[in-house]
Amino acid sequence: MPAAAIEIRDLRVDYGNFVAVSDVTLSVPAGEIFGLVGPNGAGKTSTFRVLATLMEPTYGEVRLGGIDIFEDPEGARRLMGYMPDLAPVPSDLKVSEFLDLFADAHGIGSAAARRARVDACLEQVALTDRKEAFCKTLSRGQTQRLVLAKTLLHAPKVMILDEPASGMDPLSRRNLRLALRRLADAGTTVFVSSHILSELAEMCSSICVMNRGHLLAAGTVDEVRRLLGRAERTLTVAVLERADAAADWLRIQPAVSELKLASERLSFTFSGTHEEQAALLTGLIGQSLRVTVFEEQKSTFEEILIEVSENNSPA
Amino acid sequence: MTAPASPSAVEAVHPLPAWKIWANPIWRRYVRARLRAKHLTIWLILTLVPASFLFFIIRTTAVYRADLVLSDAERSPLVPLLVMQSIILFVLGTGQVAGGMTGEADEGVLDYQRLTPMTPLAKVLGYLFGLPVREYVMFLATLPYTIWALWRGEVPAATWLPLYLVFLSSAVLYHLTGLVAGTVVKNRRWAFLLSIGIVFLLYTVIPQVSRFGLVFFKYFTLSPVFQESFANLMPETASRALRAARALTQNGAPLATEVRFFGLHFSEWIFTLFTQGALILTFVVMLWRRWRRAESHLLGKIWAVGLFAWTQILLLGNALPLIEPGLLFPSREIGRRLRVSAGANWKPQIEEAVGMIGLYGLVTLCLIAVLTMIITATEDEQLRGVRRMRKLGWAHLPRFSDAAGSFWFVVIMALIGALGWTLFARGLVESAWFAGTVFPAHGGWTFALVLLGSGLGFQAMLEARGGKWPFLFGIFVGVVPAMVGAVLAAAQNPFLKAAVWLAGVSPFAAPFFAAQTLIPVPIPLDVGKTIPQAFWFWQSVNVFVVAGLILQLWRVRRQRALSAVEPPTLSALGSSVVAPP
Numbered sequence: 001m002p003a004a005a006i007e008i009r010d011l012r013v014d015y016g017n018f019v020a021v022s023d024v025t026l027s028v029p030a031g032e033i034f035g036l037v038g039p040n041g042a043g044k045t046s047t048f049r050v051l052a053t054l055m056e057p058t059y060g061e062v063r064l065g066g067i068d069i070f071e072d073p074e075g076a077r078r079l080m081g082y083m084p085d086l087a088p089v090p091s092d093l094k095v096s097e098f099l100d101l102f103a104d105a106h107g108i109g110s111a112a113a114r115r116a117r118v119d120a121c122l123e124q125v126a127l128t129d130r131k132e133a134f135c136k137t138l139s140r141g142q143t144q145r146l147v148l149a150k151t152l153l154h155a156p157k158v159m160i161l162d163e164p165a166s167g168m169d170p171l172s173r174r175n176l177r178l179a180l181r182r183l184a185d186a187g188t189t190v191f192v193s194s195h196i197l198s199e200l201a202e203m204c205s206s207i208c209v210m211n212r213g214h215l216l217a218a219g220t221v222d223e224v225r226r227l228l229g230r231a232e233r234t235l236t237v238a239v240l241e242r243a244d245a246a247a248d249w250l251r252i253q254p255a256v257s258e259l260k261l262a263s264e265r266l267s268f269t270f271s272g273t274h275e276e277q278a279a280l281l282t283g284l285i286g287q288s289l290r291v292t293v294f295e296e297q298k299s300t301f302e303e304i305l306i307e308v309s310e311n312n313s314p315a
Numbered sequence: 316m317t318a319p320a321s322p323s324a325v326e327a328v329h330p331l332p333a334w335k336i337w338a339n340p341i342w343r344r345y346v347r348a349r350l351r352a353k354h355l356t357i358w359l360i361l362t363l364v365p366a367s368f369l370f371f372i373i374r375t376t377a378v379y380r381a382d383l384v385l386s387d388a389e390r391s392p393l394v395p396l397l398v399m400q401s402i403i404l405f406v407l408g409t410g411q412v413a414g415g416m417t418g419e420a421d422e423g424v425l426d427y428q429r430l431t432p433m434t435p436l437a438k439v440l441g442y443l444f445g446l447p448v449r450e451y452v453m454f455l456a457t458l459p460y461t462i463w464a465l466w467r468g469e470v471p472a473a474t475w476l477p478l479y480l481v482f483l484s485s486a487v488l489y490h491l492t493g494l495v496a497g498t499v500v501k502n503r504r505w506a507f508l509l510s511i512g513i514v515f516l517l518y519t520v521i522p523q524v525s526r527f528g529l530v531f532f533k534y535f536t537l538s539p540v541f542q543e544s545f546a547n548l549m550p551e552t553a554s555r556a557l558r559a560a561r562a563l564t565q566n567g568a569p570l571a572t573e574v575r576f577f578g579l580h581f582s583e584w585i586f587t588l589f590t591q592g593a594l595i596l597t598f599v600v601m602l603w604r605r606w607r608r609a610e611s612h613l614l615g616k617i618w619a620v621g622l623f624a625w626t627q628i629l630l631l632g633n634a635l636p637l638i639e640p641g642l643l644f645p646s647r648e649i650g651r652r653l654r655v656s657a658g659a660n661w662k663p664q665i666e667e668a669v670g671m672i673g674l675y676g677l678v679t680l681c682l683i684a685v686l687t688m689i690i691t692a693t694e695d696e697q698l699r700g701v702r703r704m705r706k707l708g709w710a711h712l713p714r715f716s717d718a719a720g721s722f723w724f725v726v727i728m729a730l731i732g733a734l735g736w737t738l739f740a741r742g743l744v745e746s747a748w749f750a751g752t753v754f755p756a757h758g759g760w761t762f763a764l765v766l767l768g769s770g771l772g773f774q775a776m777l778e779a780r781g782g783k784w785p786f787l788f789g790i791f792v793g794v795v796p797a798m799v800g801a802v803l804a805a806a807q808n809p810f811l812k813a814a815v816w817l818a819g820v821s822p823f824a825a826p827f828f829a830a831q832t833l834i835p836v837p838i839p840l841d842v843g844k845t846i847p848q849a850f851w852f853w854q855s856v857n858v859f860v861v862a863g864l865i866l867q868l869w870r871v872r873r874q875r876a877l878s879a880v881e882p883p884t885l886s887a888l889g890s891s892v893v894a895p896p
Binding site for chain 1: 330331340341343344347348349419422423424426427428429430431432433434608609610694695698699702703706707878
């Protein structure tokens, strides 16, 4: 198992009596694209601001690449690139000047080296043609891309991206996904939040879900879906013939309820374990029924998240 | 978007040394943004047109119309140019620093700077010299005229060098004021107005305060060094007359061009640099703390107490040596200006000494209030501190942490303030000018009562209820009764006693009442007798009020401790109680 690039332990953030992040413990392996999902007010931005050393938590430990960010914030900043939600840009600088400022601040050598690095990063986000434009003239999506380029300047080992795709057009989003994938392949750890859940599911190797300050689940997309999904699930069975016989047999099974039959397809709610689900399929076949489909209807991520948002209790 | 470059493309980062301003990325950023040819040209025109006009009109008039020798005529434009340069750097520069800093925070780009691995000091200096870079260029644009006038006017380097050194240190001090204002105030316009307001106060109100015994404050400005240099910057004929006039009013004593600090003697410019340097250091520490940790208090508790004690030492060090020569008393200067008393006939009145003692107490009280605001934790900070303490198994919060209470630090400051106030009052009252007058033995305790009462009441209210209550209290108990009292007193004599009793409620009036109570001076219509009665009555009431506020504070603290829900103990530390770092 790869070493953790980000380790969060017992992290808590309070605003007065409001608990924004409640005792979150999380580990993000190096080289992964790790997604943080949650509705508005889940505590995503507070968590990211703590990770970015912009905010001191009530308590907790955070390590980036093994560096305690509260003990050595400047060391952590060298490793990390942070892109905030609704990333702002200064109105009085040109695109190239804005990037040069931060290349310089990160100690990227001579003017020539900085220029080369700025050009490379602009190319990465497809903004080369806007190099001499004033930042204030960029569209929302272009601004997002510019700030992403700024985040890439010092080639951080860990990237923390808060809603990086907001404001981007579909093509830019796809390019962003590809770029992040390539960064991860090169060994960069990407911790990214988004409220566009399908987008995260597509780009992330693992995700975690937060709601009202609590970490509800973490793991691969399938694991999280399983962890947060209901115990009861809907199964669909299709047989070539004798659907009525299949229905009769299923009705008497203990974990089956709400059975519906429509043109040789049966759908029903199943509340058994996965072993019992496997035994159910074996049983159907044992009844000499010719099963063509035996399928669990997965809840979509959106459905799970909506359900999670409505239910405050942590898993 | 193409494939990202390899991380190895970036070299290891070595933090930039803070003193390398020219290599500071933040400074360079503002050089780019604020010195663009188009804008700079406009601003240079706006600078050079009036500067040229000032120079040529004054010089031409002096050379061709006035009956002056050439060197005298050439130095004529110096003072007007200095005034213009002051407006550029002190007013425009300070406003730009405050507004620019707030603007950065407002736009949200300040966070980007926090994330760069530059040292906090490099960031402070980058903004300090970067934000007003255009104003520095405008100032430099006027310098050729100044240099010409200094050269052709044969002004000695011993005159202009200290003047311009202090001019630049004043500019840095005011810009730092703007930077602090911009860091604290959220609204760009308010930050601009606040910083400009502070500079305005420094040149209008503060000089008046310094005339009433608080000499130290004048060293925040260019004024003392300017006054010292003034004669040498003026045409010789005018400066001769000026010197003669001053010598006359000072009864033959030499023009005071040195600062007395206890038994030490400094030149005005050295002492001004020293004073401003201490304040510059304090402001840099404030900003350094904010850059290191965005939620940090501007000053730590120890630094705040140290700064307060240092201010007291400076106030006393400047004031005490001036008592015996009579230079501390405002009536001397006022009498000179009004030509009502001068020379050997002049003698200070005990009334003005009482007023000066009251003013010293009021300024001390205001300093305590400002520092208390800086070091007192908000409810949010306290709750977080208590939760952290419990989580880490500490028995109590670290005493000097921002989240810890400031109560005992206010007590220390009040006691230091009372000591300083007593030394000032004793020095004044028991001087040779008021032979036979003795400062009462309980005077120090009375001053301590005033400062502790008002200081602790303010602290308790601030900590328990937040900033709104002390503000409202200050307006309705501090300011309004004093104003109504003044109006009543102005109306009719029968209202005088009522006015005194009403004004006595105000904590701002208490230092003056205390001074009059300890050193009774005859005030007609029984006002002199009423003031001590009102003072002791309101101080007694204040003791109970403050005791109530402190009790309330203790209750609030307990409630906050209870409301901070106990989280599970950090497994690595176990549940045993450990001492905080």
